[in-house]
Amino acid sequence: MSKQVIFYPGALEERDGKLVQVGHKCRDCGKTSYPAVELCPFCSSGHTEKVPLSTVGAVFSYSVTRVPVGPFKPPILGGYIDLPEGTRVFGQIRARVEDVKTGMKVKVETGVIWTEKDGTEVLGYYYVPLQAEEGGAKR
Amino acid sequence: MRDVYVLGIGQTIFGKHGDLTVNDLGAAAALAAVRDAEISPKAFQTAYCGTIFSPPTPVQSILFRLGVDRIPMVTVENACASGSSAVHLLYRDIALGACDVGIALGVESLSAYNRKVGKGLLAIEGDLQGRLALTMPSFFAKLCNRLMEKRGATIEDICYPSVKNHKAGMTNPYSQYKTEVTVADIMASPMIADPITVLQCCPQSDGAAAVILCSEAYYKKNNRKEHRPPVKVAASVISVSGAEDASFDPLEMEVMIKGARSAYETAGVDPAKDIDVVELHDAFSGEELAAYEMLGLCKRGEGVALARSGAVELGGRIPVNPSGGLLSMGHPLGASGVRVVIEVARQLWGEAGANQVKGARVGMAQMLGGVLTGLESPVVAGIQILKK
Numbered sequence: 203m204s205k206q207v208i209f210y211p212g213a214l215e216e217r218d219g220k221l222v223q224v225g226h227k228c229r230d231c232g233k234t235s236y237p238a239v240e241l242c243p244f245c246s247s248g249h250t251e252k253v254p255l256s257t258v259g260a261v262f263s264y265s266v267t268r269v270p271v272g273p274f275k276p277p278i279l280g281g282y283i284d285l286p287e288g289t290r291v292f293g294q295i296r297a298r299v300e301d302v303k304t305g306m307k308v309k310v311e312t313g314v315i316w317t318e319k320d321g322t323e324v325l326g327y328y329y330v331p332l333q334a335e336e337g338g339a340k341r
Numbered sequence: 342m343r344d345v346y347v348l349g350i351g352q353t354i355f356g357k358h359g360d361l362t363v364n365d366l367g368a369a370a371a372l373a374a375v376r377d378a379e380i381s382p383k384a385f386q387t388a389y390c391g392t393i394f395s396p397p398t399p400v401q402s403i404l405f406r407l408g409v410d411r412i413p414m415v416t417v418e419n420a421c422a423s424g425s426s427a428v429h430l431l432y433r434d435i436a437l438g439a440c441d442v443g444i445a446l447g448v449e450s451l452s453a454y455n456r457k458v459g460k461g462l463l464a465i466e467g468d469l470q471g472r473l474a475l476t477m478p479s480f481f482a483k484l485c486n487r488l489m490e491k492r493g494a495t496i497e498d499i500c501y502p503s504v505k506n507h508k509a510g511m512t513n514p515y516s517q518y519k520t521e522v523t524v525a526d527i528m529a530s531p532m533i534a535d536p537i538t539v540l541q542c543c544p545q546s547d548g549a550a551a552v553i554l555c556s557e558a559y560y561k562k563n564n565r566k567e568h569r570p571p572v573k574v575a576a577s578v579i580s581v582s583g584a585e586d587a588s589f590d591p592l593e594m595e596v597m598i599k600g601a602r603s604a605y606e607t608a609g610v611d612p613a614k615d616i617d618v619v620e621l622h623d624a625f626s627g628e629e630l631a632a633y634e635m636l637g638l639c640k641r642g643e644g645v646a647l648a649r650s651g652a653v654e655l656g657g658r659i660p661v662n663p664s665g666g667l668l669s670m671g672h673p674l675g676a677s678g679v680r681v682v683i684e685v686a687r688q689l690w691g692e693a694g695a696n697q698v699k700g701a702r703v704g705m706a707q708m709l710g711g712v713l714t715g716l717e718s719p720v721v722a723g724i725q726i727l728k729k
Contacts, residue, residue: 210469233586235715237469243584243715262587265482268532271462271474278474282483284587292470292714304490315473326473 209315209326213237217254221312223327225289226250234287255291258309258332259283262290266299273316273324283308283329294328306339307332342436345574346560347727348553349378350683355548355671356517359452363395363549367403367448370549370676374444375407378553379565382407385553386440388414389430391423391447392675394454403446421622421710422579423447424550424678425723431554432577432725441559447679448549455545462533469714477624478542480712480719482534484591485627489536491592494630494645496536500524501648502629503541506662509655510669512695517546517671527626541626546671550679552686569690574682575608575703575728582717589717597635597709600722605637608726610703612637616659617701618688620681622709623666633661636707655698663688663696674710681706682725689729703728 208214213236214221225236230247236255241248264281271278279295279302293310295302308329315326332338351373353366361369367390375382388409390400400414419426424447431445462478464471488494504524510516527540554574555563564571580600605612619638623629633644638659639652647653653661664670664684667677685704687693704727711720 209472213469233584235584237714239715244586263483263487263591265479265486265534267462267474267476267479267482267534269462271464271476271479272472274474278479280473280475280479288587290585290587290589292473292475294473304486 205322206325207322209324210237214312214325214327221325223255223291223310224252225255227253234289236289236291255289256285256287258307259285259291261295261302261304261306261308263304264295264302281329295330296328297331301331303339307337309336343438344557345432345435345554346557347572347574347686348380348442348555348560348564349374350552350686351375351377352515352550352680352683353548354515355546355673355676357452358450358547361450361547363392363399363448363450363453364402364406366450366547366549367399367446368406370448370551371403371407371444371446374551374553380442380553380563382409385409385412385443387412387431387434387443389427389445390416391419391425391427391678392416392449393418393420393423395448395450395675399448400446403448419579419710419723420719420721421624421674422678422708422721422723423675424680425706425708425725426579426678428552428679428682428725429577429579429723432574435554435556442553442555444551444553445679446549446551447676449673449675450547451545451673452547465711465713470712475712477712478534478537481625481628482537484631485536487590487592488627488631492642492645496528497524498630498645498648499536499627500527500541501626502623502662502666503527503626503668505654506623506666506668509663509696510665513665513670516665516669517544518665518669537625537627543624543667543672546673548671548673548676550676550683552679552683570729572686572689572727572729574725575610576604576724576726578604578607578724580722580724582720584715585717592631594635594717594719596717596719596722597632600724601636604705604724604726608728610726615703616705618663618685618698618704619659619661619707620664620666620684620704621661621707622677623662623668624672626668629661629666632707636705655696660698663693663698678708678723681708682727685727689727
């Protein structure tokens with residue numbers, strides 16, 4: 203099996219055999235931040251606990267990059283996703299360009315987001331449109 | 342706080358100078374400023390240099406070439422506000438009485454940077470969002486999309502600052518581009534991140550700029566340019582954003598709104614009627630369009646209407662980027678924050694030639710930069726207000 207690494211240290215953790223996005227919820231101000239950092243970035247409290255992020259959110263704003271960026275080939279769909287806990291997360295969106303709209307619901311998935319030249323698989327997260335039967339928009 | 346005066350300015354032509362090092366560029370700008378101020382470089386009591394990608398210690402490497410040594414010198418990095426930060430620190434030293442005269446430099450060679458790391462869109466190295474391909478153009482593409490969704494901007498509106506600034510750059514002897522563009526040209530150029538095309542982006546540039554600031558006492562004793570009206574730095578602000586949550590709207594960046602408000606209060610000016618000229622960070626055409634309302638040049642939500650009225654053109658109520666801006670001048674990152682300050686000084690002195698705003702008395706220089714995970718982006722704004 204090829205070597206696997208997570209694209210950004212601490213961005214994903216294994217829970218019940220699955221990789222999930224883990225942030226910090228602050229017990230003092232109630233905000234959830236992502237990725238987890240030393241203290242709460244909103245109030246500097248150290249009373250934070252690790253929590254998995256919501257898996258469904260809404261596209262606040264997105265863009266389509268038409269040139270290659272690092273390991274990614276165009277078109278690169280990327281958006282800010284707003285989660286119910288009030289956290290905004292940036293991620294790529296795996297969908298047809300014409301199917302993405304501001305405000306649409308998306309769900310997170312984790313998996314290989316690129317493969318290094320030496321075969322190392324880089325694991326990360328990305329969003330996909332929520333299907334109508336899951337509460338997403340009808341096509 | 343003591344008054345701080347502009348004594349001299351200098352810069353290189355912005356553009357491709359692949360055969361020159363950052364030290365060559367910085368020394369040329371510093372020497373031009375010294376010659377403009379007509380003082381000995383030995384008079385400097387402190388020096389700052391703004392840059393992002395230069396090799397370490399550019400300020401000492403540059404100023405040694407002018408015989409400047411044995412004084413406190415610091416190189417500062419603060420994204421696209423690096424040059425603004427160099428000016429700010431020098432301003433503060435003089436205003437607080439820590440010194441009487443000094444130089445603030447800004448320098449960058451993106452040719453050297455590209456040789457080292459390869460070409461491509463800029464993202465912050467090692468940042469989480471950057472690793473997922475959030476680059477400067479893709480961030481500002483989202484801003485453009487919001488302008489269209491929330492402010493009723495059309496593609497023509499988004500392209501307007503680029504058309505206006507390329508036209509202005511035609512007559513600026515320091516600008517990188519000498520080409521006029523139409524909306525059709527802009528939209529026919531390669532798409533980078535919808536709706537941002539190549540001609541809505543500032544070019545990658547090499548260049549340097551320098552400003553010599555001094556106290557009132559030093560100015561009265563040493564100013565040789567008696568034909569120039571005295572120009573003061575009436576306010577200087579470095580504004581930094583806060584942690585980001587889902588309530589953040591990039592059309593209403595606190596970093597810019599509060600930073601500008603703070604600068605206006607310190608300078609005692611009303612942006613709606615007192616500002617005669619603005620030089621701002623138009624790294625992307627849509628960014629300038631979004632900035633009008635955030636800087637208070639018009640009411641909230643009226644930036645598109647302000648642009649359509651022609652008020653921000655040379656000859657209008659409040660010309661923005663009459664130099665050609667980053668879009669036409671070019672954007673050697675660390676140099677631009679100093680360049681906008683000297684551009685405003687030139688305007689207030691009446692030395693801007695074909696790009697002169699008639700009777701300009703108050704001007705604002707603004708920079709904005711840094712797109713980061715976890716913070717409301719861009720994360721830093723530098724704002725200086727100059728007055729005569």
